[in-house]
Amino acid sequence: MVTITQVEAIPILVPLTTGLTTKTAHGEHIDSPYVVVRVHTDEGITGVGEATLAPRWSGETSPGCVTVIRDLLDPVLRGANALDVNVCRQKIEGALRLNPFTKAAVEMAIWDVAGKAAERPVCRMLGGRLRDELPMKMVVGAFPVEKAVALAQRFLDGGSRHLKVKVGLDPAQDVARVAAVRELAGPDVGISVDGNCGWSVPVACRTLPLLEAFDVRLAEQPIRANDVADWGRLRAATSIPLMADESVFSLADAWRLVSDRAVDVLAIYPGKHGGLLGALEIANLARAAGIVCSMGSNLELGIGTAAMLHLGATAEAIDNETYPGDYLGPLYHEANMITEPLRLGPETAKVPEGPGLGVEIDEDQLDRWRDG
Numbered sequence: 027m028v029t030i031t032q033v034e035a036i037p038i039l040v041p042l043t044t045g046l047t048t049k050t051a052h053g054e055h056i057d058s059p060y061v062v063v064r065v066h067t068d069e070g071i072t073g074v075g076e077a078t079l080a081p082r083w084s085g086e087t088s089p090g091c092v093t094v095i096r097d098l099l100d101p102v103l104r105g106a107n108a109l110d111v112n113v114c115r116q117k118i119e120g121a122l123r124l125n126p127f128t129k130a131a132v133e134m135a136i137w138d139v140a141g142k143a144a145e146r147p148v149c150r151m152l153g154g155r156l157r158d159e160l161p162m163k164m165v166v167g168a169f170p171v172e173k174a175v176a177l178a179q180r181f182l183d184g185g186s187r188h189l190k191v192k193v194g195l196d197p198a199q200d201v202a203r204v205a206a207v208r209e210l211a212g213p214d215v216g217i218s219v220d221g222n223c224g225w226s227v228p229v230a231c232r233t234l235p236l237l238e239a240f241d242v243r244l245a246e247q248p249i250r251a252n253d254v255a256d257w258g259r260l261r262a263a264t265s266i267p268l269m270a271d272e273s274v275f276s277l278a279d280a281w282r283l284v285s286d287r288a289v290d291v292l293a294i295y296p297g298k299h300g301g302l303l304g305a306l307e308i309a310n311l312a313r314a315a316g317i318v319c320s321m322g323s324n325l326e327l328g329i330g331t332a333a334m335l336h337l338g339a340t341a342e343a344i345d346n347e348t349y350p351g352d353y354l355g356p357l358y359h360e361a362n363m364i365t366e367p368l369r370l371g372p373e374t375a376k377v378p379e380g381p382g383l384g385v386e387i388d389e390d391q392l393d394r395w396r397d398g
């Protein structure tokens with residue numbers, strides 16, 4: 027038994043690297059108001075987690091995350107055995123509705139404790155890795171053509187073989203951006219697009235067929251789509267495979283999408299689904315439906331990305347080869363909050379090998395970027 031003695035939440039504010047701030051249909055991403063979580067135990071083992079918060083994404087804020095961890099999750103988890111991750115998850119779910127990124131941070135830290143106690147990486151705790159290296163992509167924001175091309179050039183010069191181009195704003199500019207990136211990249215680089223809910227259904231139905239000429243591998247959440255019929259209209263309009271991202275947070279969301287055959291791919295990652303267990307449930311549901319998943323991202327730092335890597339190495343349904351994952355957040359930030367940088371890129375991301383999540387908090391970085 028490894029008893030939890032405290033769940034600590036530390037707000038941080040980390041800027042994106044100059045020149046790498048990004049832009050989507052949700053707005054610009056300039057800095058990251060996240061929360062680092064530490065789960066302390068009576069054995070002296072401390073687990074770490076990261077809440078990758080974006081109000082426009084999940085409705086969660088950094089102060090809100092700190093408050094609910096202090097007032098709701100810390101009290102129910104004190105005294106619990108960190109080795110019983112399923113029990114801890116029930117306590118978390120029983121204390122708080124929604125708030126997936128906050129829950130994921132706490133669950134992540136509990137997995138880290140459990141893995142460190144067992145002296146095994148989290149992916150071993152989840153049944154063992156299927157892959158050591160995970161193909162990844164870089165994201166080109168929804169900027170004017172010239173800036174988008176310069177960014178794509180930077181990533182290609184660095185050795186990237188897959189790019190995700192953000193769209194979902196002005197359709198003519200969106201098409202011009204994708205066309206320019208394809209022209210620059212040549213035929214061998216994989217390109218996908220992400221609309222972040224930005225287009226209406228009619229605009230998406232008109233615009234996606236125009237992107238087919240640029241060999242777009244995947245169209246991620248072009249529309250808001252709470253309604254499966256909207257996905258159906260889009261599917262009839264284009265041959266580009268469709269991926270749900272903002273439409274799938276909960277297991278019930280995933281159930282609706284797969285049972286109605288609404289999309290070809292589900293974007294999953296620990297934060298969006300309240301933790302590794304929630305993400306695995308959705309991955310397994312996708313398997314049952316005969317579709318695949320791709321690793322999404324909310325621009326995590328080192329701890330959150332480590333959790334993604336353990337999931338990406340483990341879940342059978344995550345097709346990293348066809349749809350390279352978003353193992354990229356630390357590459358966009360000024361600091362990653364961990365002592366040893368993850369091995370990310372240019373073509374693949376490597377799964378950390380140490381016990382637990384395989385990362386340690388850098389206390390100097392934590393002091394420097396602490397936000398209150």
Ligand SMILES: [Mg+2]
Nearest residue numbers: 220246271322
């Ligand atoms: Mg997305």
